[in-house]
Amino acid sequence: MDGQAGEGGDEALDALRRAIAACRICRDCPAGGPQNRLPHEPRPVAIISSRARILIAGQAPGLKVHQTGLPFNDASGDRLRQWLGVDRDTFYDRDRFAIAPMGFCFPGYNANGHDLPPRRECAPQWRQAVMAAMPQIELVLAIGHFAQAWHLGSRKRKTMTETVAHWRDYWQGNVEGPKVLPLPHPSWRNTGWLKRHAWFEAEVLPVLKSEVERLIG
Known part of the structure; x- marks a missing residue:
């Protein structure tokens, strides 16, 4: 699944997939100098689609995703699929x-064994092109x-919790472009957050599942 090179779509989309798969910008020009080089060979993982109506915009792949080349192929993906109300086959249907x-x-x-944030080089290099292609x-x-x-810009609140709590503002307030629904990361590390904020499961997930069903039906 690396970059989705050569898998359907028009020539421009296939070219973008190949370019993403071949990208080595965070290896060759690491932000902050050589001390910030990746500890491994880059393996870009993305599914770029000409037909999907839903875009899952996450943070960055984890180790298991890096090893398999399959996005959300881990416990976080299992929880995310539960949130969406879909099985694996549907989730990986591009x-x-x-x-x-x-x-x-x-x-x-x-140093604490937690995943580092997404590389700073990546979004400036690719995000506009990816969105324009879909x-x-x-x-x-x-x-x-x-x-x-990135997707909410100045409309984002100070914290992730505040942003997710005000999801209705973004859901109802987009007059141009796609709707944006902010979500917490489905990582097991956020289990405590989910327990403390029961409104997320009670209020957000039913709307999310209903919209997903509408868009993929």
Whole structure:
């Protein structure tokens, strides 16, 4: 699935997929100098689609995704699929879902063993081109701070929790472009957050599942 090179779509989309798959910008020109080089060879992971109406905009691949080349192929993906109300086959159907994180490559771990944030080189290099290549997208699921910052811009609140809590503002307020629904990351690390904010499951997930059903039906 790396870059989705050569898999359907028109020539321009296939060219973009090949370019993403071949990208080595975070290896060759690391932001901050050689000390910030990746601990591994880059492996861009994204699903760019000419037909999907939903874009899942995550943060960056984790280690298991890096190893398999399949986005959300981990426990976080299992929880996300539960939120969406879809099975694995539906989730990986590129006619139904596009998946393009803010950083295409696994960024490595910090000193505490947590995933580092998306590489700073990636979004400036690719994000506009990816969005322009998929004008049919009607719903963007902005997962986590970095995706929300890009897709909501100045409308993003100070914290991720505040942004997700004000989801109705973005849901009802988009007069141009696709709807944007901010979501917390489905990582197991956020289990405590989900327990403390029961409104997310009670209020947001029913709307999310209903919209997903409408758009992929």
